[in-house]
Amino acid sequence: MPNTYSLILSMKKLIFCCLVVLMGSCKDKDENVEPEKDFAPEFVGKYETTTVVPNTVFKQSWEVTAADKNKLAIVYIKNTEVAAAGTTLELIQEYNLANVKTTSQDVFEISETVDVKQSNGKPLQQKVEGIGTRVVNAAGVPQINITIKLTETGKTTSAEEYLEFKKK
Numbered sequence: 001m002p003n004t005y006s007l008i009l010s011m012k013k014l015i016f017c018c019l020v021v022l023m024g025s026c027k028d029k030d031e032n033v034e035p036e037k038d039f040a041p042e043f044v045g046k047y048e049t050t051t052v053v054p055n056t057v058f059k060q061s062w063e064v065t066a067a068d069k070n071k072l073a074i075v076y077i078k079n080t081e082v083a084a085a086g087t088t089l090e091l092i093q094e095y096n097l098a099n100v101k102t103t104s105q106d107v108f109e110i111s112e113t114v115d116v117k118q119s120n121g122k123p124l125q126q127k128v129e130g131i132g133t134r135v136v137n138a139a140g141v142p143q144i145n146i147t148i149k150l151t152e153t154g155k156t157t158s159a160e161e162y163l164e165f166k167k168k
Helices: 002-025
Strands: 045-053 056-068 071-084 087-104 107-118 124-136 142-152 158-167
Touching: 045 142, 056 087, 056 158, 087 124
Parallel strands: none
Antiparallel strands: 045 056, 045 158, 056 071, 071 087, 087 107, 107 124, 124 142, 142 158
8 A cells, every 4th residue: 555655645746746837837927018008199189170061061179188098088069050041050069078998099989978068058968979090181181080970868860970080
């Protein structure tokens, strides 16, 4: 029996050594990991776009600030002017987007519900969604291209619009 006992003891030591080696090889190697890059500052600035359709002008602007690491805040102002029967009607809407996430150096994602401030004083809550891409246009001006989707809370219909916001 001494041979069996010493064989079992040797096996236990071998298993213990294998576990120690395995644990050492699974050690987290955080020393060589690069810190996560903050893309938010790449987008900071003022952007504008104007869209004209018969009898209506949409002037839209974005004031983009870095809220946190890889997080933007955008004050989105939409000014709609409608010409009808010899007069111009105007509605100004302000969307305060506080949780816009940058996903890379040139891309961010909007997906949040906001209370829209309107110049007519009427309450409005909308879900704002879209993926914005930062590019430099043919004239050398930085811009953000986005298809923005607006859905009024409690409604199933939504409006989608492709916009090109040029940096000012």
